[in-house]
Amino acid sequence: MPSGTADFYLGTTKIASVAKGAEVTVDNISVGPFIVTVKIGADTIYIDEFLPDTVKQCQELHYSTDRFLPVSDKRLKKNIVPLNNILVNLSKLNIYSYEYQSPDGYTGFLPVGKHFGFMAQELKEVYPNFVQLNSNGYYSVNYQEMIPLLAKGMQEQQTQIEELKKEVAELKSLVQQQQGIAIK
Numbered sequence: 001m002p003s004g005t006a007d008f009y010l011g012t013t014k015i016a017s018v019a020k021g022a023e024v025t026v027d028n029i030s031v032g033p034f035i036v037t038v039k040i041g042a043d044t045i046y047i048d049e050f051l052p053d054t055v056k057q058c059q060e061l062h063y064s065t066d067r068f069l070p071v072s073d074k075r076l077k078k079n080i081v082p083l084n085n086i087l088v089n090l091s092k093l094n095i096y097s098y099e100y101q102s103p104d105g106y107t108g109f110l111p112v113g114k115h116f117g118f119m120a121q122e123l124k125e126v127y128p129n130f131v132q133l134n135s136n137g138y139y140s141v142n143y144q145e146m147i148p149l150l151a152k153g154m155q156e157q158q159t160q161i162e163e164l165k166k167e168v169a170e171l172k173s174l175v176q177q178q179q180g181i182a183i184k
Contacts, residue, residue, distance in 0.1 A: 086152045092126050093118060106138075117141065 074080075095118060100110035120139030124131035127149075132140050 083149070083152050085156075086149055087156050089126050090149065090153045094122055106136075117143070 095116065097114055097116050099114060100112070102110055118141060120131045120141050123141060124139070127146070130142050130145050132142065134140060
């Protein structure tokens, strides 16, 4: 995140200003869908849309300025290492459909309906960097960081598919040649 202060807007109303690395909690968010925009100066660095359900409304919004849209400019990176053999670890992951439940004492917002994803406790055994334990003892998953690994996994699968297609074509050609010899 760029240096400076992040300004949080609900619509066009500034609801908070937060220094880099700091956190903010905003109370009394209005009931219903809302969009929060985070800006540094004139630059919009993050937009988040919330659609709380009508039964359990989100009355509090908690943000940390360390969790915004990640910068991906190559000029800002070092120790760059291409990833390979991603499918080995991806195949260890279980993927589930689920609905959230709210245990006694849980005060966070949980969306209703069917969702798809991982169990954080399982995911941290394979990719611990994607899992965080919050101050209330509940795990969160950074799905955004997983996107490059999933894309690399798809690339590796496509390479395997192309190799298998080539092998099948070669085998078909061999079979046709053998059939031609057998007929003569």
